[in-house]
Amino acid sequence: MKRILMFLFLTVGLALPAAAQAPPPILIPTCTITTTDVEGKMDGFAGIDPTTPSPALLAFLNANPPRSQFDQPGCDKHFGESFRMCSCETCGARLEIRVRKCGTAPVAQNNDGYIIGVAPFLAPQRVAQGPVWVAGDPNEKTLIINLPAAALNQVLCGGHASFLDVYIQDDTIVDWMRLTVQHP
Ligand SMILES: [Ca+2]
Ligand SMILES: [Ca+2]
Numbered sequence: 803m804k805r806i807l808m809f810l811f812l813t814v815g816l817a818l819p820a821a822a823q824a825p826p827p828i829l830i831p832t833c834t835i836t837t838t839d840v841e842g843k844m845d846g847f848a849g850i851d852p853t854t855p856s857p858a859l860l861a862f863l864n865a866n867p868p869r870s871q872f873d874q875p876g877c878d879k880h881f882g883e884s885f886r887m888c889s890c891e892t893c894g895a896r897l898e899i900r901v902r903k904c905g906t907a908p909v910a911q912n913n914d915g916y917i918i919g920v921a922p923f924l925a926p927q928r929v930a931q932g933p934v935w936v937a938g939d940p941n942e943k944t945l946i947i948n949l950p951a952a953a954l955n956q957v958l959c960g961g962h963a964s965f966l967d968v969y970i971q972d973d974t975i976v977d978w979m980r981l982t983v984q985h986p
Contacts (some may be wrong), residue, residue, distance in 0.1 A: 810861075833893035836983040841883050842872035842886045842978035843897075847902055847942075850874050856884035856965035862921040863969075870975070877904040877973045882921070884965040885981045890958035893984035894951035897968070900977035901934060902942045912937045914971040918947065919957050926960070929953045935975050 843851050851872040855863060859882045863869040870879035897918065903911045914935060916952060919928040929949050957963065 803836060832986050833984045836982060837888070837985065838980060838982050839884065839885050840978060842976065842982045844900070844978045845873070847873045847875075847975060847977045853881070853883045856967055859884050859921040859965070859967040859969065860969075862923070872976055872978065875904070875975060876961075879904075880972050881970040881974065881976050882968065883976070883979055885979075886969045887958055887964060887966055887983075889985060890955060890963065891986060892951055892954055893986055895949040895954060895981060895983040897947045897949060898980045898982075899945040899947070899968070900942070900971070900979075901945055901970070902975045902977065903935070904973045904975055911973045914974045916947070916971070917946070917969045919967060920947065920961050920963045920965070921969070923967070923969065927957055929957050929966070939977045 841854070843849075845851075850975075853869075853871050863880055863882045866880055868879050870876070870881045881968065899916075914933065915931060917923045917928060917931040918933050919930070921927070923931075930947055930953070932947070934945060954966075958966065966981070968979060
């Protein structure tokens with residue numbers, strides 16, 4: 803009996819400090835939903851598939867014609883496509899764009915840029931922007947652009963926007979775009 807009591811005492815004695823400690827915090831994941839939206843067909847630049855720009859992006863493109871569709875060959879055409887957003891609050895997103903140079907002359911693409919946000923892309927309407935091509939790029943590549951939550955949410959929620967607009971300059975052909983969004 804004495805041994806049993808001693809064992810119980812030791813067991814309780816060891817257990818008490820642990821029981822007195824605060825329970826570990828319960829980690830509640832806040833970004834558990836992932837959605838993916840592909841625009842255009844992943845067909846290796848085959849044929850021509852229509853784009854579906856938002857009204858604001860269409861107006862932006864029409865102000866600077868001509869515009870291009872998915873897979874449309876040729877240079878000096880401006881490309882735009884939009885993603886309909888189900889919510890302006892996100893945990894960030896990643897945009898992949900399959901691109902090809904419009905011609906063999908390396909000069910043409912050097913100055914091509916992209917802008918992502920809400921057309922007409924005034925300063926408060928921009929989530930990301932940058933060059934499409936950098937020195938040494940092959941003729942085709944997948945451009946990957948991370949869209950931070952803070953900038954994305956500010957542009958979408960602040961502007962009450964339903965679309966995320968993507969504009970790509972004039973000497974780049976686009977095969978497809980894929981937007982992967984993390985949601986709360
Ligand atoms: Ca250009
Ligand atoms: Ca395509």
